[in-house]
Amino acid sequence: MKSDVPIALDQSEKSSRAALREQIAGAAEIVAIPTLALAAALVLFGIFVALFGKNPLDLYFYMYQGAFGTWFSWQNTLTRAAPLILTALCTALPAQLGMVIIGGEGALLMGALAATSAALALPGAPPFAVQVAMAAAGMIAGGLWIALSGALRQYRGVNETISSLLLVYVALALLNHLVEGPMRDPTSLNKPSTSEIGAANMIGTIPGTDVHWGFAFGIVAAVLAYVLIYHTVFGFAARVAGGNIRAAKVVGLNVSRLILIICFLAGAAAGLAGMVEVAAVQGRTNANLAAGYGFTGILVAFLARHNPLAIIPVAILLGGIGASGGLLQRRLGLPDASVLVLQGMIFIAVLASDSLYGRLPIFARKGAA
Amino acid sequence: MADGSIGLWTVPLAVLGGAIRVSTPFLFVSLGECITERSGRINLGLEGTLIMGAMGGYGVSYLTGSPWLGVLAAGLAGAALGALHASICGLPRVNDIAVGIALMLFGTGLAFFLGKPLIEPTAPRLPSIDFGWWSDIPQVRAALRINVLFLIGVALAPFLVWALRTTRAGLIVRTAGESADAARAMGYSVNAIRMRATMFGGFLAGIGGSFLSLFYPGSWNEGLSSGQGVTAVALVIFARWDPMLCLWASLLFGGAAALGPALQSVGFSQGYHLFNAAPYVLTLLIMVITCSPKRTLVGAPAELSITR
Numbered sequence: 151m152k153s154d155v156p157i158a159l160d161q162s163e164k165s166s167r168a169a170l171r172e173q174i175a176g177a178a179e180i181v182a183i184p185t186l187a188l189a190a191a192l193v194l195f196g197i198f199v200a201l202f203g204k205n206p207l208d209l210y211f212y213m214y215q216g217a218f219g220t221w222f223s224w225q226n227t228l229t230r231a232a233p234l235i236l237t238a239l240c241t242a243l244p245a246q247l248g249m250v251i252i253g254g255e256g257a258l259l260m261g262a263l264a265a266t267s268a269a270l271a272l273p274g275a276p277p278f279a280v281q282v283a284m285a286a287a288g289m290i291a292g293g294l295w296i297a298l299s300g301a302l303r304q305y306r307g308v309n310e311t312i313s314s315l316l317l318v319y320v321a322l323a324l325l326n327h328l329v330e331g332p333m334r335d336p337t338s339l340n341k342p343s344t345s346e347i348g349a350a351n352m353i354g355t356i357p358g359t360d361v362h363w364g365f366a367f368g369i370v371a372a373v374l375a376y377v378l379i380y381h382t383v384f385g386f387a388a389r390v391a392g393g394n395i396r397a398a399k400v401v402g403l404n405v406s407r408l409i410l411i412i413c414f415l416a417g418a419a420a421g422l423a424g425m426v427e428v429a430a431v432q433g434r435t436n437a438n439l440a441a442g443y444g445f446t447g448i449l450v451a452f453l454a455r456h457n458p459l460a461i462i463p464v465a466i467l468l469g470g471i472g473a474s475g476g477l478l479q480r481r482l483g484l485p486d487a488s489v490l491v492l493q494g495m496i497f498i499a500v501l502a503s504d505s506l507y508g509r510l511p512i513f514a515r516k517g518a519a
Numbered sequence: 520m521a522d523g524s525i526g527l528w529t530v531p532l533a534v535l536g537g538a539i540r541v542s543t544p545f546l547f548v549s550l551g552e553c554i555t556e557r558s559g560r561i562n563l564g565l566e567g568t569l570i571m572g573a574m575g576g577y578g579v580s581y582l583t584g585s586p587w588l589g590v591l592a593a594g595l596a597g598a599a600l601g602a603l604h605a606s607i608c609g610l611p612r613v614n615d616i617a618v619g620i621a622l623m624l625f626g627t628g629l630a631f632f633l634g635k636p637l638i639e640p641t642a643p644r645l646p647s648i649d650f651g652w653w654s655d656i657p658q659v660r661a662a663l664r665i666n667v668l669f670l671i672g673v674a675l676a677p678f679l680v681w682a683l684r685t686t687r688a689g690l691i692v693r694t695a696g697e698s699a700d701a702a703r704a705m706g707y708s709v710n711a712i713r714m715r716a717t718m719f720g721g722f723l724a725g726i727g728g729s730f731l732s733l734f735y736p737g738s739w740n741e742g743l744s745s746g747q748g749v750t751a752v753a754l755v756i757f758a759r760w761d762p763m764l765c766l767w768a769s770l771l772f773g774g775a776a777a778l779g780p781a782l783q784s785v786g787f788s789q790g791y792h793l794f795n796a797a798p799y800v801l802t803l804l805i806m807v808i809t810c811s812p813k814r815t816l817v818g819a820p821a822e823l824s825i826t827r
Contacts, residue, residue, distance in 0.1 A: 250616055302803075307812035311563065311616055312753045316799045319746040323796035330792065448620060487631030494625025498607060501618050505610035 179513040184453055187503035188467075191496040198491065204482050216477030217470030223477075228361045229431075231462075231469030233258070235368030236423035237447025238454065238461045239375050240296060243416040244310070245456040246379055247409060248392040253299060253314025254420040255444025256321035257292035261421025262428045263325055264291030266435040267333075269347035269428075280351045284425050292421015293414040295321065300413030304406050322440055329436055343436035353429045364426030368465070371419050375458035378415075388412055420444060442490075446472070449497050468493070529658055530781050536662025537777020538770050539669055540735045544569065544727040544744075546672040546769035548751035550679060551723030553762050555601075556755055557683065558716035559696035559709075559822030562604050563619025565724040566748030567626020568597045572728025574634035577739040581642035589642070590668070590729045597725020598718040600626055605714040615824055623748075637739045645734045666734045668726065672766075675723075679762040692716055696820030724748065746799060753802045757809055759818040775801045 196206030217227050240254035268287035272280050295317060302308040328334075328344075335345040353363045379385035391398035391405050398405055427439055450468050454460035475489040548565050555562050562568075572593035580589030604622050608615045648670075651663030683689035695702040695712040702709050731747075732739045754772060758764035779794025810816065 250620075252620055302807060305812060306807050307810040308803075308806045309753075309756070309810075311620075312749065312756075313803060313806065315749050316746065316753065316803055319749075319799045320796045320803075322745075323792045323799075326795075327790060327792035331790070445624060449624065452617060452621075485632055485635040487628055487635065490624065490628025491632050492628075494621065494628045497621035497624055498603075498618070501613055501621055502607050502610060504614075505612050507612070 175513050179507065179510070180455065182513070183503050183506050183510070184455070184500055186506075187499040188453075188496060190503075191492065191499040194495050194499070195492045198495075199482075199484065199488070202484075204484065208482060209478070209484075212477045212481050213471065213474040216474030223470075223473055225360045226473040227466060227470040228359075228365050229469075230472045231465040232362065232364035232368045232430075233423040233427055233443040234447050234450050234465035234469055235365075235372050235461055236419045236426070237444045238450035238465055239371060239419035239447075239458060240292075240416045240444070241448050241451035242454065242456040242458055242461060243375060243379070243412050243419070244296075244300070245451065246385070246388045246392050247412055248395075249300070249303065249409070249413075250311045251296060251299060251314045251413065251416060252311055252448050253296060253317050253444070254416075254423075254447045255440065255442070256314070256318035257295045257417040257420035258424040258427070258444045259318075259321040259325050259439055260295045261288035261292035261424030262435050262439045263328060263424075264288050264421070265425035265428050266344050266347060269351050270333075270345055277350045280347075281353055281429065284347075284351070284429055285422060288421040288425030288428075289418035290421070292424060293416075293418035296417025296420070297410055297414040300409045304409045318444070325435065325439070326437065333435070335434070338436070341436055341438075343434045346434045347428065349433075351429065352433060353426070355430075362426070362430035364423075364430045367422060367426060369462060371422065372458045372462050375415075375419070379458060384408075384411075420447070423447075446493060449493055449500075452497065453500050527785075529785050532658045532662045533781035533784055534774050534777050536658075536664075537781055538774035539662070539665055540773070541776045542769040542773025543666065543669045543672060543730045543734075544747050545751045545754060545772050546669070546676075546766060547727030547730070548724045548748055549754045549758065549765040549769055550672065550675055550762055551597075551720035551727075552752050552755045553720075553758070553760055553765055554679065554683075554692065554723075555713075555716050555720035556823055557696045557760055557820055558692045558713045559699060559820050560605070560608060560615050560713045560717060561619065561752070561823060562601065562622075562717055562720055563616055563749070563752060564600065564604055564622025564626060565619075565720070565752060566744065566746065567623040567630070568600045568721050568724040569728040569731070569748040570630040570744050571600060571626045572597050572725030573732040573743050574630040574637065574728075574739055575725070576729025577642050577732035578634070578637050580644075580733055581637065581640055584643055586643050586645045586733050589733055590645070590726055593725040593729035594722040595725070597721035597723070597728070599721070600725075601718040601721025602714065604721070605710070605717040608717075609710040609714065631741055634739055634741070638741075641738070642733070644737050645730075647734070666730070668730050668734065672769075676762045676766040683762070693820075696822050699822055724751075727751075750798055750802050753806060756816070757802070757805045759816065760820060761818065772798050772801065 196209060199209050200206050216223055218224055237254035237258060240257055241251055244251040265284040265288035268283040269280050272283060299310045299314040299317060302313050303310040330342045333344045334342050355362050356366060387403050388408050391403055391408050423443060428435060432438055446468055450461055450465050454464040471492060472489055475486055478484045478488055479486055548569060552565055575596040576589035576593030579592035580586045600622060604618055607613055607618050645666055647664045647666045650665055651660035654660055683693060691707060691712055695709050699709045731743050754768045758768045775797040778797055779791055783791055
């Protein structure tokens with residue numbers, strides 16, 4: 151966790167012990183406030199289900215059971231966390247530049263389509279080559295999809311939040327068109343789908359678990375994103391541009407290039423999520439892929455305050471909430487949309503908690519004011 | 520051809536009829552959002568409000584047997600979501616765009632949760648007025664079967680132009696949108712003004728949603744709205760924050776959205792899904808053409824976060 155920049159600059163003037171204490175207080179605040187928001191949302195959700203005659207304590211018990219209670223549920227949770235890490239990066243990376251991109255779902259769908267096309271275009275190739283081609287195709291397709299939003303913003307002044315969301319619906323229409331038309335497997339009757347990519351080309355599970363390799367991809371991508379943003383000159387430039395675009399131009403940074411590259415990388419992460427869902431879960435492309443991972447990813451990014459490393463635990467948490475949905479449906483008779491309601495409550499609570507920073511007396515920093 | 524007597528005219532007629540039907544939700548959402556944005560705040564959550572209005576309107580119509588009570592309930596549900604948006608945005612250091620995204624997810628989730636039992640039953644639908652009585656051609660009659668809500672929306676647009684320009688309330692809203700400091704100097708609470716403007720916007724968006732479930736397509740299911748709310752928010756930008764331009768833009772978008780079904784009705788079903796993407800692609804194209812990175816948009820409220 152990095153503290154605010156002004157404090158880091160002040161360090162030379164202060165005793166190092168006081169500076170350290172402030173940094174710890176700052177880090178504690180960054181962890182404590184979202185945790186508080188999360189707890190508030192869980193309490194609200196408990197009250198909400200109580201209105202429908204369900205016992206909130208049962209709710210919390212089954213949520214824990216379904217998310218982290220058994221090894222089986224842990225594996226389910228981690229499997230769901232994999233695409234969430236990647237789609238969260240799609241929002242978190244542009245956020246470093248001060249951009250709000252919410253079109254991860256579209257990049258995921260384009261990535262899935264491209265990855266499937268790559269696999270179907272290479273029949274008989276060795277599985278490893280097919281998998282590499284799938285990943286590359288998925289990342290390029292997703293990357294270009296979000297880079298389009300970035301380019302529209304930079305060169306035409308089109309709001310990137312709206313354009314990226316509109317592109318989700320365009321991607322969905324494109325997917326439906328291809329899956330029901332040119333790419334349709336004629337044997338898929340009830341659910342129009344493309345042909346299968348073949349069992350040999352599936353990326354398989356991490357040994358000893360039922361969790362697919364996509365989870366490892368997600369971890370690696372998050373760590374790489376963290377290093378890129380916080381430990382490279384490129385990332386530093388991006389954060390300067392995000393903090394003050396005029397200052398960035400004055401010091402000669404190429405802002406257009408920064409925006410295009412960051413947006414491409416963001417989209418590539420979401421496109422990889424699409425590839426993972428095809429190559430590890432579905433085995434083909436169909437409408438099942440529009441499962442909302444792209445939208446939950448936005449929540450993950452905001453809850454993690456756009457820090458790529460914090461995205462990993464938050465994605466596991468939200469993956470767990472998603473994994474517990476089935477148990478809530480079976481044991482408590484709650485509709486599957488209850489997970490969406492809880493996610494919405496968490497999102498609102500987290501945003502409302504933004505106003506608490508610097509105002510809770512226990513985290514008060516001496517001399518910071 | 521489906522009908523020998525009018526031949527290819529089927530397509531433009533179906534587009535016209537479709538434009539009137541499909542544009543109504545666009546129209547209500549964009550008029551509401553127009554007022555909200557003129558007060559200096561953007562509510563991206565209207566997609567969720569639209570779906571919540573569709574569910575609430577359908578549910579109340581089913582329970583009470585009166586579709587008009589359903590419309591009212593949808594408006595009130597929308598206003599409640601608007602109040603939630605405004606009260607969170609009123610807190611210090613909270614970003615209105617992010618709150619909009621959160622409310623989009625929350626409204627959608629809540630509507631799906633509460634709407635589960637409403638997928639099966641059939642609720643009474645809104646009546647329509649038959650403006651095509653003079654014609655013997657069934658396609659003309661179908662195209663001119665117009666819903667009262669559409670007419671209300673058409674009347675509302677010039678009314679809002681007038682209200683914004685000449686009334687005291689309109690002036691206060693515009694002041695808050697152009698300069699929060701000026702509004703404060705006049706002794707008004709900017710948060711209170713924006714609260715009312717956002718609730719008004721939510722009210723209209725909720726009504727737009729009730730049109731979806733109570734008239735066209737005319738039933739409640741989870742796939743009812745797919746981005747109409749977002750498109751309508753983008754449409755306000757294209758319409759330069761002018762309610763009358765919102766009306767024309769809504770009709771244009773309704774026509775674009777009706778093109779796919781119209782072509783399908785004459786047996787041209789190739790690329791049906793691609794035609795479904797037409798309103799989104801059109802929105803993007805229009806934004807590309809009308810926006811510019813070098814200057815602020817003409818007519819943009821100065822306090823609005825997306826144009827700064």
